[in-house]
Amino acid sequence: MNKKELVDVLNADIASRNTLTQLDGVVSNITTNLQTATEADVVFYKVHNNEKSIEDFNKRLKGKNPGLIVLNHGAESLVKADNCIFVDAAKFLILQKKVLDIMFPNKGLMKIIGVTGTNGKTTTVNLAMQISTQLGHPAISVGTIGVQDANGALIEDLESTTPSYVEFRKIIHRFQEKYQACFVEVSSHALAQDRIYDIALDAAAWTSFSQDHLDYHKTMEEYFDAKMLIEKKYLKEGKSLVVPSFEKDLYQNILKKNPNAHVKVARTLDERKMMERPLFYHSSYNQSNAEVALQLNSDLWGEDKIDSLSLKNIKTPLGRFSVIEMDNEGMAIVDYAHTPDALINIGEAIKKAFPNHSLTVVFGCGGNRDKTKRPLMGKAVAGFADKVVVTSDNPRDEAPEDIIIDIIAGISTGYEAVVDRKKAILFALEAMKKKEIVLIAGKGHEEYQEIKGVKHPFSDFNIVSQFKRG
DSSP states (O other): OBHHHHHHHHGGGEEEEOOOOOTTSBOOEEESOGGGOOTTEEEEEOOOSSHHHHHHHHHHHTTOOOSEEEEETTOTTTOOOSSEEEEOGGGHHHHHHHHHHHHSOOOSOSEEEEEEOSSOHHHHHHHHHHHHHHTTOOEEEEETTEEEETTEEEEOOOSSSSOOHHHHHHHHHHHTTTOSEEEEEOOHHHHHTTSSTTOOBSEEEEOOOOSOOHHHHOSHHHHHHHHHHIIIIIBOTTOOEEEOTTOHHHHHHHHHHOTTOOEEEOOOTTTTTOOOOOGGGGSHHHHHHHHHHHHHHHHHHOGGGGGGOOGGGSOOOTTSSEEEEOSTTOEEEEEOOOSHHHHHHHHHHHHHHOTTSEEEEEEOOOTTSOTTHHHHHHHHHHTTOSEEEEOOSOOBTSOHHHHHHHHHTTOOSOOEEOSSHHHHHHHHHHTOOTTEEEEEESOTTOOEEEETTEEEEOOHHHHHHHHHHO
């Protein structure tokens, strides 16, 4: 459509406008990313009445020439640019849907399945996607490690665990003709921000609940209430929210919060007689993830199809209990664990799977995130590790030394502090003795380290590989 036609679609809700130029110019895309916008884009963007927000807007707009910018009413005096229309911010999603229904229609061809939880979302959607595909229903997974199908990455990187409503609708449109199901990670942020909006879920699961994101939600109750929205607001009528059999407290707390909630417990691997389990499934939490993935597929496609599956034929996602064999019967394990609960779970799993090995843990905490969990993570690791090496994760805008100080406040045993993550990993690997495991936690699949707004190339896997090559 051209710009005039697009403005006509939005006209009833336009409060004001700046000068509109090139009204016959073609607008064929919708985005929320001003910094990458072109003449073919309509951009939805909010500008707040503070210096940083205005500065960010001008910096992102510099050198760009979007076809049309939809801004929040009230920002008229803050913005000096052509091709801007101003609407009530509360109507952003409504107007985005109007534009998306024209440019990127959702034909309802794909089943949409949402998975929330403090830990386990990425593994669960990835396993569920593979199971669905093996059952004859080609599927994709959407989340922390991008958009994937059973053959690998379709889109390498998304800007957040759950994409914005605009980006998610575009993903659905792009893949709906080829795939029958989309398993998507649904973060608490996404639930609180209504990023799913009008996309009703054909099935849903809640994998776990423990402390995280209190920088955003402020209290555990607020965090729990955000998670509850997946069943209360987005799950289709008559469908049940799946929780792992291991998470008895979570199941009870959901019903305590809402006695009318539709919630069910996933069948266990033992109940399914899946006794042959590769190393990845020796941990209780990965067993739980597999049980949920299987139950979701059972609810979608029927229980009778599940019996023929074998866990050995399902690949495990990169950076989730990824084992790299080393010399002297040792190994490095790279894992995304970045909460107290996730660290305890993987520590217990390693100790159980390898009782005759010693365990060194290299980990840090992300900057600009929940500070209260830092000492708890230190305490968690000190509770099971034979040796502790505290380092940087993604420090973002914080000084990594300050983050480390917060972590070690929870450690009552000995530890080493090495600020540079590469040096910390090499320090642990070089000190390895016979039958020792080095767990490198926190970043998993990530191929960058975020420092002061810049994502520098960095991979825990690459550091281990370089060390092995000598």
